[in-house]
Amino acid sequence: MENANGENDGALGNARAFISKAASIAGRDPSEVTLVAVSKMREPAEIVPLLEQGQRVFGENRVQEAAAKWPQLKAAYSGVELHLIGQLQSNKAEDAATLFDCIHSVDRLSLIKALGKAFGKAGRNPPCFLQVNIGEEEQKGGCAIDDIDALLASAETHGVNIVGLMCLPPADVEPAPYFALLGELAHRAGLSQLSMGMSADYESAVQLGATHIRIGTALFGPRK
Numbered sequence: 001m002e003n004a005n006g007e008n009d010g011a012l013g014n015a016r017a018f019i020s021k022a023a024s025i026a027g028r029d030p031s032e033v034t035l036v037a038v039s040k041m042r043e044p045a046e047i048v049p050l051l052e053q054g055q056r057v058f059g060e061n062r063v064q065e066a067a068a069k070w071p072q073l074k075a076a077y078s079g080v081e082l083h084l085i086g087q088l089q090s091n092k093a094e095d096a097a098t099l100f101d102c103i104h105s106v107d108r109l110s111l112i113k114a115l116g117k118a119f120g121k122a123g124r125n126p127p128c129f130l131q132v133n134i135g136e137e138e139q140k141g142g143c144a145i146d147d148i149d150a151l152l153a154s155a156e157t158h159g160v161n162i163v164g165l166m167c168l169p170p171a172d173v174e175p176a177p178y179f180a181l182l183g184e185l186a187h188r189a190g191l192s193q194l195s196m197g198m199s200a201d202y203e204s205a206v207q208l209g210a211t212h213i214r215i216g217t218a219l220f221g222p223r224k
């Protein structure tokens, strides 16, 4: 059966099967891997088929877009978990704190301070990831590798619950060494969670310890 995108409804099943296979190759339990379905730029009509198939964890990269789409979907389907995977401006921290159940893109002190305040006000303390600029690319979000320890200490001070590290490796090069490096950095920092791997490379990420993979295109088809 085809969904509104012309994609096969089996895409979710296929992704889950690939995750299981990659996990077993690495001797991991597939249940350790959370599939975050990246629904940015997708209409509710494209998202509903995944909800109907039981998918409950979704990723969005813009606060405003998520605020427009998700309250209704959340009301219609119980147990939805919404993850913010895109850059967050500090002045949107309050909106993000009420809307999202996990934030993958914490990457600087000003944002940590704003989120700490916003979570306090909202009476929430959701798990967050520290985003690392793993390829040390000028145009990319994420903190410098050398700043990880200081930012983790600040997060603790400001009551932001960092549970792991997140990265977007450089495009068009083999991502595995970057995934391995993120794993090593998390291990050194005593963090157990790793948000890494997208449509093109999630099997490699799972083999290298990803606990959260963020998949859009492979589930919904190409973005317009």
Ligand SMILES: *Cc1c(COP(=O)(O)O)cnc(C)c1O
Residues within 6 Å of the ligand: 038, 040, 061, 085, 086, 168, 198, 199, 200, 214, 215, 216, 217, 218
């Ligand atoms: C868009 C996006 C993804 C999903 O990318 P696909 O290639 O469509 O799977 C994952 N992570 C982040 C941070 C994104 O912005």
